[in-house]
Amino acid sequence: MPAMIELTDACKTFTMHLQGGIRLPVVRGVSLAVMPGECVVLSGPSGAGKSSVLKMIFGNYRCDEGRIFIHHQDATIDLARAEPRQILSVRRHTIGYVSQFLRAVPRVPAIDVVAEPLFVAGAAREEGRSRAGSLLRRLNIPERLWSLPPSTFSGGEQQRVNIARGFLPDLPILLLDEPTASLDAANRAVVVDLITEKKRAGVAMLAIVHDDEVREAIADRIVDVTAFAAAA
Amino acid sequence: MAEQMMHDGAAPLMIAEGLGKTYGRLVACRDISFNLYSGEVLAIVGESGSGKSTLLQMLSAQLTPSAGRVSYRMRDGVTRDLASLGEAERRFLFRTDWGYVHQDPAMGLRMAVSAGANVGERLMAVGWNHYGRIRDTATSWLERVEIDTSRIDDAPRTYSGGMRQRLQIARNLVTEPRLVFMDEPTGGLDVSVQARLLDLMRSLVSELGLAAIVVTHDLAVARLLSHRIMVMKGGQVIEAGLTDQVLDDPHEGYTQLLVSSVLPG
Numbered sequence: 001m002p003a004m005i006e007l008t009d010a011c012k013t014f015t016m017h018l019q020g021g022i023r024l025p026v027v028r029g030v031s032l033a034v035m036p037g038e039c040v041v042l043s044g045p046s047g048a049g050k051s052s053v054l055k056m057i058f059g060n061y062r063c064d065e066g067r068i069f070i071h072h073q074d075a076t077i078d079l080a081r082a083e084p085r086q087i088l089s090v091r092r093h094t095i096g097y098v099s100q101f102l103r104a105v106p107r108v109p110a111i112d113v114v115a116e117p118l119f120v121a122g123a124a125r126e127e128g129r130s131r132a133g134s135l136l137r138r139l140n141i142p143e144r145l146w147s148l149p150p151s152t153f154s155g156g157e158q159q160r161v162n163i164a165r166g167f168l169p170d171l172p173i174l175l176l177d178e179p180t181a182s183l184d185a186a187n188r189a190v191v192v193d194l195i196t197e198k199k200r201a202g203v204a205m206l207a208i209v210h211d212d213e214v215r216e217a218i219a220d221r222i223v224d225v226t227a228f229a230a231a232a
Numbered sequence: 233m234a235e236q237m238m239h240d241g242a243a244p245l246m247i248a249e250g251l252g253k254t255y256g257r258l259v260a261c262r263d264i265s266f267n268l269y270s271g272e273v274l275a276i277v278g279e280s281g282s283g284k285s286t287l288l289q290m291l292s293a294q295l296t297p298s299a300g301r302v303s304y305r306m307r308d309g310v311t312r313d314l315a316s317l318g319e320a321e322r323r324f325l326f327r328t329d330w331g332y333v334h335q336d337p338a339m340g341l342r343m344a345v346s347a348g349a350n351v352g353e354r355l356m357a358v359g360w361n362h363y364g365r366i367r368d369t370a371t372s373w374l375e376r377v378e379i380d381t382s383r384i385d386d387a388p389r390t391y392s393g394g395m396r397q398r399l400q401i402a403r404n405l406v407t408e409p410r411l412v413f414m415d416e417p418t419g420g421l422d423v424s425v426q427a428r429l430l431d432l433m434r435s436l437v438s439e440l441g442l443a444a445i446v447v448t449h450d451l452a453v454a455r456l457l458s459h460r461i462m463v464m465k466g467g468q469v470i471e472a473g474l475t476d477q478v479l480d481d482p483h484e485g486y487t488q489l490l491v492s493s494v495l496p497g
Contacts (some may be wrong), residue, residue: 059344059474061481084460085269085476106427
């Protein structure tokens with residue numbers, strides 16, 4: 001069975017032109033693989049480059065060197081060298097990403113924010129909204145909030161909307177950047193259940209989690225990012 | 233093989249190759265090339281004088297390039313050089329397959345005739361002649377762009393700026409174009425009005441599977457609307473790629489300056 005994610009010698013450096021061209025090495029020599037149904041947790045102190053690794057895999061950050069192989073639609077694609085529209089296709093069909101913060105679009109109701117990935121994949125309005133609603137209910141977002149834009153929600157509510165949006169579509173890869181950071185115990189437990197269900201469905205996950213209990217519950221393997229520290 | 237898989241083997245909708253425009257010794261645009269596929273939204277960003285409006289005019293066949301060419305895949309599937317089209321063919325593109333949303337709605341609307349006629353006119357230009365059907369279609373488009381249909385017989389000069397811009401969008405989309413050019417579509421509008429318009433454009437573009445080329449100096453507009461971005465400076469494209477990649481991880485000094493100059497939202 002092929003790995004869903006496979007990084008070999010990936011490397012990332014920022015060059016800050018506005019600060020006299022300072023080079024900020026972030027990570028180098030990142031090599032890791034994630035198999036279907038496996039949840040790999042990235043560990044390391046803050047600033048070690050954990051989020052940068054996720055962003056390189058999702059394509060927010062460009063990869064300077066090395067390779068990022070993704071199993072996408074029965075083929076392997078190197079995202080480090082992919083065209084923009086290939087990366088978009090990978091995001092539509094293969095990789096989901098749950099970030100810490102919701103980048104809300106003004107005026108779009110929460111239920112549509114959550115269902116949007118299904119709409120993009122061609123789902124009907126009714127079906128998309130009904131699936132989005134049941135996930136929001138599970139994450140304890142009261143129904144009276146569904147028709148409101150999440151920009152007015154609390155931090156924890158926004159995060160749960162973001163989690164629902166990330167977990168709703170059936171994508172084979174999920175990247176999780178502190179999905180439980182501002183949640184209470186009850187909602188943390190829901191997220192752990194969701195991750196367990198995804199695993200059972202064969203989804204490959206790469207996660208950053210600071211909460212020891214959550215990490216314990218979800219991690220099949222831990223990869224220490226400090227091993228990839230880029231010597232300045 | 234991967235290439236083919238991504239867009240089901242379809243050829244690009246528009247191809248720009250080595251486009252340039254000079255006015256005497258002044259270089260307005262230099263060596264610009266890209267492919268645009270169906271359903272893709274491309275943002276062209278840069279400051280005033282960067283050449284982005286000149287580029288948009290060349291792409292939409294309103295200005296003849298000094299160098300290079302623009303090709304477009306017509307509805308019959310044949311990709312043609314825009315320069316080789318006759319006047320009638322070019323007019324046909326403008327009436328049906330393309331939309332052009334001007335920054336100033338007064339440039340894209342007839343301000344003294346009714347809103348219904350503004351939308352209906354585009355349909356009549358492509359041969360619709362049944363008054364009832366034209367009016368029904370115009371009404372449903374006013375609804376889609378959130379204009380109160382009781383205002384259908386009013387002229388846009390009685391409309392607010394935001395309503396005029398939404399009417400201009402309805403007028404452009406009624407013929408179901410495959411490609412829409414937008415020149416600073418939210419420029420000159422209040423922030424709250426901009427948000428509504430952006431949200432509307434975003435959902436229409438994705439529902440209709442439109443390709444669009446949006447010129448803007450506003451990076452927030454580019455982030456919300458576009459898949460891909462080209463950053464222009466001094467008539468050249470200095471950085472291009474996936475929108476969130478270019479905005480989250482800008483490589484060129486000028487792009488870093490643009491991104492760092494955005495006020496936190």
